[in-house]
Amino acid sequence: MSLRAHLVVERPAFRLDAELDVPDGEVVALLGPNGAGKTTALRGLAGLTPLSGGRIVLDGAEVHHLPPEHRRIGVVFQDYLLFPHLTALDNVAFGPRCQGVGRAAARRIAAGLLERVGLADFAGVRPGRLSGGQAQRVALARALAVRPRLLLLDEPLAALDAHTRLEIRSELRRHLAGFDGATILVTHDPLDAMVLADRLVVVENGAVVQTGAPAEIARRPRTDYVARLVGLNLYRGEADGTHVTVGDVRLSSAERLKGPAFVAFPPSAVALYRTRPDGSPRNLWKAVIDGIERHGDNVRVHLDGPIPLAADVTPSAAADLDLVPGQEVWAAVKATETHAYPA
Template sequence: MVRRGAFELDLVLTAGPGEVVALLGPNGAGKSTALRALAGLVPMSGGHIRLDGADLRPLPAERRGIGMVFQDYLLFPHLSVLENVAFGPRCRGAGRRAARERAARWLDRVGLAGFASARPRELSGGQAQRVALARALAVEPGLLLLDEPLAALDAHTRMEIRAALRRHLAGFEGAAVLVTHDPLDAMALADRIVVIEGGRLVQEGAPAEVARRPRTEYVARLVGLNLYRGRAEAGTVTVGGGTLDTVDSLDGEVFLTFAPSAVALYRSRPDGSPRNLWRARVAAVERLGDRARVRLSGPPFDAVAEVTPAAVAELDLSEGSLIWAAVKATETHVYPA
């Protein structure tokens, strides 16, 4: 447990050998605080941290046997790449020659053997990230902490380094905890995702399960789904002031989801009256690549639709427009709340 002013982080977090756990959550949820508490950089007000059976909480950061990769890498500007990587082993008691030999092996593993004598200012963002990773792994940690390790990279470099990081994490025998705001990084790198909001765990599971069955609005937005909580009875879910039909046969408190692409929009009431049909007002229209995202406001409920730019023009969609929205019952997915 960590208390910082009015904020309280109370989190039970486990990670097994060879497992990568991703911490996801909105800004201010406590992700980086959790990571820094594990590293010994933030004091805890209660609880414990155990690594291989040993309680780390009484130990200072430098004695915890933990490797950490920060968002801005924090390489020593006055040291060469080789000496940056050798710094950790030297701090753990290795001699100069042994530390440099270990550093050289790690630079070779991350593909930077030819940059041993370079200074950090001579590196690209992707190269600096790999040096920071090599420095963290060179101490042979039982726990590896990664705080937004890809956030400072451009999109192309991010893809390349994400793939390289995945390979290195696959070969890491210790536990790894990754903090990220990017769901793609979490889905690609993690074996398990832990979602925290307001300092509390709100959802946990394998990436595919979290993406398929979000349990909060934040997670639903993250994975791109419309999410509602309501009460199901005989194939109908009551949500706020409206109802949605589904083909799932559940009763009781449930979550209901559907993809924005499943929402069909009409300027006038469509023929045939689809089972899930409601009048909505356009709150916003956003261009996303070759698609457009249309935010709809209720009553009976808010929703997000995804259509083509041609449909935006054809339907004359703009803020304040009144339209009809429809979702097929077969496009909805219902699961217990």
Template structure:
């Protein structure tokens, strides 16, 4: 049941042109900034958005020639779109009924799926009586009720509060692990993608800019968007052995390479000084503080200078250094914390 697709959709602002392959049992997450084309891709797969070109082949069958209701697809929408006048049981039974199952058979299927997602006790509840997490699980059960070969999820956790999201994310991962078809997930949340997906595909301006396992993408971002997503400072440079020229600065790296490279380091690796530190520390530059904000348990300092950078320091360090916006500081990163890889 491998799904292979080449999706081409012309939009006024951009053209989506991407190729996807998703294996049986695999969960692939589409990540990207707003307007990148993620939801357009999902809707094209579902048959809800007309394609300008390309094809969708699932288990050897050409889906792009079929109407949306004829495709062996289950979809969970961002706002779930449960029928407000139907119970949870009848919402889940709706798909099988549309596929020709008897009322009794459809209800048996629905009851089994509600039990599978832990909602057997809420079968008679209407959507307005369900919490956000319960509604999400009903929507997932409804998508699975048609026995799809391809499962599509559009921001399935976006409507949940932070506490509920943590619990439902874990449950959703277990449910997806039990689905033997191909799954495509759209999300803007990197944590959702890292936890739920086996592989990430990053889309910007309608094109794929990076793909790989969550660990590969997090370790070696290739665009500013991905770097911000995984919390790294990222720059382009030219390597000569362990030395990398980034603009006018020469960095020492822990990697030996030649030619165009990316250089990445964590904001936590950036040390700040009020005055130039003694000795000759490598990877040292002068910068101006552009802003200071709370970042989790630490403080994120925005630096401007030869290039923009982030430094994460403790509140105690902020007080000791007496840092304020507009102030000039020295910043440094150890060579062992500076990683280069081919561009």
């Protein structure tokens, strides 16, 4: 492992207690709601927020007692924080100069990194004349210029518009793939995390609640926050064979389990009816429409009933059903798209 960290930060109304292990070459995304402790963890690793306890081991050496400039850590801040009075070249050369590298050598290092990120022609340009995407790449080059063993990125795409974000996301993935140290990315955007990271670590209320590959997290969420993040209805209940009992509802699932279990299904697996449908759908109950909103190309209907859930229907189906808040409907969930797994 390049990084082994146990981060404890105590404040009057908040406590972060999280462990992070990141091997060389891996990109880990820290995900979580606002106030979960993501940025606190990042600042603790960088030495910008003092730890109340725990330790940080980088390449086998303890670094938590060292000042930030001695930790071999590169940081890309959300707003990039480039020096406005310096050119792109001198911004990137700043780190090596602080490490004692001569001016000419530092500028050679900076020129090579600007070429690597596709900005060789902008070496003499100051930050005020750079686009958001260009500034982000200069900030990345500056972080890499100190030859870090740990790279920290705090919402690196948040300041970009949607079109630029799409382009820079793919470029950033390529640059991170070429970095041989450990990388930790803080983001609240699930798409950024899924595209950029090899592994996700989900933090809620100062603690790690789930970790795993993006596909595994998306398939088997373990908290309401993660379920909302990946767009699933999630419940915890008691499994008995191919059924999971959640409160007063007995849900049929595609898996056979026994004992405490999570059960999840996408909003697209929910069908709505004005009257009880013919046949005998296995997962069927009455619900009341709590709210309706546009969701991509569909309409998302929020339902209150024995269990709260979200259903996605087409605009034409919503019009045919004449759906309005407060209306009572029948909700049916396809058992083949309802998946259960141990809690």
